[in-house]
Amino acid sequence: MPLPAFILPAPVARIGAHLPQLPPTLALVAGLNLALDRILPRDALEPLTGKRLLMKVNDAGLALRFTFTPRGFRPLLDPRQPDLTISATARDYLALALREEDPDTLFFSRRLLMEGETDLGLLVKNTLDAVDWDALTARLPLLRHGRTVG
Numbered sequence: 149m150p151l152p153a154f155i156l157p158a159p160v161a162r163i164g165a166h167l168p169q170l171p172p173t174l175a176l177v178a179g180l181n182l183a184l185d186r187i188l189p190r191d192a193l194e195p196l197t198g199k200r201l202l203m204k205v206n207d208a209g210l211a212l213r214f215t216f217t218p219r220g221f222r223p224l225l226d227p228r229q230p231d232l233t234i235s236a237t238a239r240d241y242l243a244l245a246l247r248e249e250d251p252d253t254l255f256f257s258r259r260l261l262m263e264g265e266t267d268l269g270l271l272v273k274n275t276l277d278a279v280d281w282d283a284l285t286a287r288l289p290l291l292r293h294g295r296t297v298g
Contacts, residue, residue, distance in 0.1 A: 151248050154239050156207035164209025170223060173212040176203065177221040184220055188275060195271055202230035207237045232264040234272065244276065251276050 184190055196216035201224070203212040213224040236244075240259050243249035251273045254260035262269035 151239065151243050151246060155237055161207055161209035164205075165211075166209075169211055169213070170225075172210055173214055173223045176212050177214050177223055180214075180221040189278075192271070192275055192278070196268065199231040199265070199268060200224060200226055200228060201268075202233040204233060204235040205238050205241060206235055207239075230264060232262065232268040232272070234269075235261040235263070 180188065184193075193216055197218065199215060201214050201216070203214070204210065205212070213226065213230065215222055215224045215226075236254065236259060240249065240254055244251065244254065244260075251260060255262070255273065262272070
């Protein structure tokens with residue numbers, strides 16, 4: 149069953165913007181580090197090393213700052229201008245993760261915005277396109293469509 153269209157209510161973004169951003173950033177980098185070398189090729193991400201990245205979840209009020217180092221992804225407490233900002237709604241990030249939408253479709257429909265260094269944006273998009281999501285979901289039964297926990 150496809151993911152329904154939704155946008156989190158505006159009060160969620162107002163509250164989320166005032167909450168500490170470190171806990172969700174730690175969750176993001178933990179997930180990225182779990183994927184590193186398993187589904188995200190470390191060598192392909194080399195150009196991201198030392199770059200300031202910002203992932204915005206617009207309807208949740210989240211602004212997650214992180215970087216990539218030789219040891220993996222790390223949270224970033226650096227308020228300077230990011231080298232690359234990626235913005236979308238929670239629903240669109242979920243659709244990407246579930247492969248219900250591809251990055252090109254979201255990008256060209258202006259639902260996934262990338263601002264900053266163009267080459268970094270292309271690297272992220274191409275890395276997402278290259279992930280073998282079918283192999284991943286085959287190894288993780290909870291991500292298969294139609295499966296429930298219980």
